[in-house]
Amino acid sequence: MIQRPRGTRDFGPAEMARRRAVEQAMREACHRFGFGEVVTPTFEQSELFTLRSGEAIVDEMYVFKDKGDREMALRPEITASVIRFFVNEMSNLPKPLKLYYVGNCFRYENPQSGRYREFFQLGAELIGNENPETDAEVISLAVESLRATGLQDFNVRIGHIGILKSLVLEGIDDQALAGNVLRMIDKGDFDALAQTLETNGVTGNLMESITGIAGTKGSIDVLQSVDETKANEHLRELFEILKLQGIDDCQLDLGIVRGLDYYSGMVFEIDAPRLGAEKQVLGGGSYTLSELFGGEPVFSTGFAIGLDRVMLALEAEKELPEYSPIDAYVVPTEDAMRKYAFAIVAKIRAKGLRADVDLMRRSMSKNLKYASSMAARYAVIVGKDEMAKRSVTLRDMESGEQRQVPADFAADELEKALNAPRKHPLSSVPQRGIP
């Protein structure tokens, strides 16, 4: 037996139906915001990712040399590819440029809850500006994408890298030391940070300022406790725009330190408290990556959603609906009726309904049992008596009610009967049986 690679998963029909419905809900949110889909390669030159994130990430990537001796890597994320695409071929398009993507990513990590070696992300990048409106648009899309899936329990935290960054760069002349300090803040290692500042003779109350800012959390009002800066004004405007769009429960968190290396302005994270250790479902912020890849400096803001974690969070929140791959199952009562069953199923399928027919040459009772186990909404019974009148029997598998209808109108009748209103994107999602 060949084992599935560590940290990867197989998805059966029931689970895929759920995943696709969630993905579709997010895609539609992107479309409502005017974002267009892009698809980039699953593998890229390793350099694309090391340029963005540093050489150290090679240890956490699937890297390999291709037959032309080129250093390649399975993508560990998709933002870098999108920006490469932008720099290479889309830099002259009118701004702002609104792009989104969905795809699988790979990281060589130790799997645990909500963490896999192959995982799925949906993300968006808004390229063109760094003003609060841009950030608001992206955060708004992030929140709406999650809401569209039906997820309810999640927290939005928004911060700004610029505040800590400028504080450190102003307080420390030595560039290398400043870089180290930023990395230590990134790691949250304040003990080591205090020690480093002391041994390097950094004067004043820089340490206090840093811990003060990193600990600034709560409503936007707590900004008053921080010295007035351009970043403060930016955040105030951002929160105001979000509020006007009905997004008023965001928390300010200046301690967010997402990859200080390349995020330059606003940063934000969303987590689902019902998940375990890996509860962050989304992360994003504004950055200026394009220069790194040889393009003009252009501001962008983006985010990536962990699709797998959203699925886990949804499962933790509510029961998922039953899965049914078919609307109607056509049952011949005897062998002589089998050929007519095919004619009937073809008509139903032509209507756009999901229909199936007995291929196993089973008895009628076994077929009804099968239809039941598939959670088919209707059985279409094709029998001798019915055919004599050019009709079939529609059996509601839930109620057991039956009625005869002309064979030529069976598909129309089914369509009418099945045309129930859909309340929620997930309520139409079938799931059952097959894992």
Place this chain on the structure above:
RNA sequence: GCCGGGGUGGGGUAAUGGUAUCCUUGGGGACUGUGGAUCCCCUGACCCGGGUUCGAUUCCCGGUCCCGGCCCCA
């Protein structure tokens, strides 16, 4: 990379130093148009490798995979 807990048919389980229980699913039959029931039959498992032993699914070691946590999280 580190720590803890686990691997018995497709799924869920029981017992055991002498190769295995039960449930479920799947296939078939009785059943000759509502049996979606009931009854019967069948397929199908001890994660891999080494060690101890007359004999290992069971005990020991290593590996691997799963679950959870740490680190990390672009």
